[in-house]
Amino acid sequence: MEQTKSEVLQGTLDLMILKALDVLGPLHGYGIARRLEQISNDLLRLNEGTVYTALLRLQQQGWIGCEWGASENNRKAKYYSITKAGRKQLTHETKSWERIAGVVDRVLRLQNEQ
């Protein structure tokens, strides 16, 4: 089980967080970590703390906003939500990710045929 977990690729964490916020609406840090875990079916190996670094980075770019709200168990929590600029960035990033993934995919397949 341990061996099958993958490291998060540099830069993809931001993309995943953006996507999660876009699809699921406002979330707090813990919630984001849980969703990423769920979506990846536990295949991602993630230091959950790095989520916060990514959140701050995204905030500074103006792609996400945040406000304080009450969590499910009624504690004060910081909720993050995607902004308009963030959506634009997400589309952009998604496209370029697909492009790169496509290229990498083709390259790998080429190796397999040989």
Next chain:
Amino acid sequence: MKSLRKFLAKVLGIFRRGRFERELETEIQDHLTNLELRFVQQGMTMDEARYAARTAFGGIDRLKEANRDQYSFAFVDQACRDFKFAFRSLRKNPGFTLVAVITLALGIGANTAIFSVLNGVLLRPLPYQQDENLVLVRQELPAAGIPRLNFSVQDIEDYRNQNSTFSSMVEYHEMSFVLLGGEDPQRVQTGVVSWNFFDVLGLKPLLGRTFRPDDERHGAEAVLVLSYEYWQRGFGGDLSIIGRQFQMNDRVHVVVGVLPPVPQFPQENDVYMPTSACPFRSADTFVANRNSRMMGVVGRLKSGVSLQNAQSDLSVIANRLQEQYPESYPKSGGYRSAVVSLKDQITGNIRPTLWVLLCTAGFVLLIVCASLANLMLARLLRRDREISVRVALGATRRQLVRQFLTESTVLALVGGFLGLSVAFATLDVLVAFAARFTTRVQEIHIDGRVLLFTAVVSIFTGLVFGCVPALTSRRDIAASLRADSRRASNSSRHQRFRNVLIVVEVAIAFILLVGAGLMLRSLVNLQEVDLGIRAENVLSARIDLNFSKYSNNETIRRFYRDLLERLRAIPTVTAAGAGSTFPLSDQPRRITEIRFKDRAIEEPQARIQTNAFTASPGYFQALGMPLLEGRDFSDADRSGSMPVTIVNRSMARHYWRTEGSLGRQISIDNGSSWLTIIGVVADSRKSLDAEVEDSFYVPLDQLPVARTILIRSTGNPAKIAQLVRGAVYSIDPEQPVDSLRTLEEVRSESISSPRLTMTLLSLFAGLALLITATGIGGVIGFFVNQRRHEIGIRMALGAEHGSVLWLVLREGIMLISLGLLFGFAGAFGLGRLMTGLLFRIRATDPATFIGVAFVVIVVAASACLVPAYRATTIDPTTALRSE
């Protein structure tokens, strides 16, 4: 855009850091609690859950650190750390810190003080509107030895009407009148100006109005404008001064305005009046005579007109006038007219001095940098272990360099701050100094620009002397950490660098000393000038008779005859005389055209212009000017008797060479009357740096114009000042007497500005020499320490003390000689800057160079002697054993 947003976030982050960190803390804590809860639900124990949560979350501190970097500038954090560390390490070395801060304060303070003067006088625009368009117009007769010819009313009219490049041209002259109607009769310095004089300068009155065209009409009511200073000084800033009436020159004068506090040009006056109010300027005979020249002319160029254009415009007029009136503008005199920018005119006198002083101060700062770099290097060697440990613990080279730079900048900023107080403390002296050259001194302040200058200079200084040790520290940690760190590979690099710094210091000290030396020599030359008078025990005083009261010649004659009689009756007085002026006096001189009766003089058409003085009997005696031929004036030379004159030796030689001048006749009124030469008096100079000029004297009784009295006594002349005053008051209690000063005071005051320049330069140079001497002593001391072992071996092998001494001294002398070599080259090049300040000595004077080199060698070599002597006391056995 993105990077801007990031930047702003960071800037905000600096201030909001506390909140951010608290929020992040809460988030992390909540996250951990949630994880723990989840793990517990999955069946872990509380402790297991806590551990698992931590593992899943990852390093909390690293996260915080990473976040901190994102929302703040890492360097701000680091800078804070660096500053803390710098302060700590400086505090631990109070000796080094004290020396560094004091030298820096002196160096930066000197620069700040000189710069504040330069800023106020040269850099700031004149407080007049569009000062670049303001010019001074001049007439010159260079070939006749008259560099400045004043203007007559007709000169001005012609230039004003015929030019095409000036938007306006105004006249100016100054007079001294007695103002009645205040508490005491007061002598007021009066500027007599065209009605639009202030409009041309662009000066708006503080109170009331300036002049109007009707004020200048012939016969208009006399009006006055007061200067701000006089209004404050004389009337305590009385707001109801407008409309107040005063008696002046037997007329009622009404105050119509007060000027704002600005430097006045060409000199500070108490009051201003339009030309129609001046009894001399408005006299019909004066106006009608093209050769009655008394005024100066200021003009405003039309916008877009260059100085060259204006100059050629005026030259055309000058040529035209010369053709029209050959008598008034003699060709043989090389008549011409010229324009000079007003700013240059006002500040031209002080400019070379200020630049020399700023250069000097700059050099002092350079030497301060070099010596501090040297100290830092020495300190670096002592901190060898500390630094090696830091490197071993992971400090990068960049961090070390930053640390050095922070330390040096902190030092320089503290030094700069103290330097500001040095500047504040010395500003008064400098202002008094500058006041001898220019009227702009009121504008000298420590303003924003000066503060900025100080800050920039301080930081720059810190970076310069801090980067030297930073750049030379490339370390071999292993070697440094070994016990024999003294042999660490970089010490020889350091030593070489320190040698370079010493060479630089010696060179700069030499240059500064040469500057001071030249100034000293030229001051000595000034002091040795033979003025042609004996200044000891002579008291001088200025008396300006009230024109209205002493309106005819007879009253003036009677006043002086009475006064001199009373003065001579004072017991200690040996001689007393009155005259128009005297050598060294700043009273205006009178230049008169003369004609010769015998036509032996071949200067056919030239009007010869010569200095004319009046002198009473006893005048030459009082001044101690010996009579070479003929006789002195006597009481018999009266208004009715034969008109006579005494010429000086230079004039007698000039015109009559060997034929003898006694009995020859000259005329000062175009030939209507002739003065017979009855004596030849020794030459005198009008100031210490002036050449002897042709002059002649007429008896006061025959030409009753006098402004000064001179009294020679046997005792201290200052003691009879009160008696002199009393003598004047006993004749006329309303008559002011002022400028009571001994001739020696006048003489020493006349060289006070070169003396102060010399003092400043010597101070700077002395400081530089001291710093250099300590620097070289330190470096040679280090040299001895380094070679302890070698010296020990030499001595064990039987080396004499002398040869050891020489071994060390040789090192020092090599550095000194190298420094001198560069210094010679530098002083040779920079000396030219000083040429304008020097008197009778060339900027490359070999004697000064050699003398100064000698001083540098002696001082620097003796600084080396101490460590050299210590080298001879090394005990070979201990030196060898310690290895």
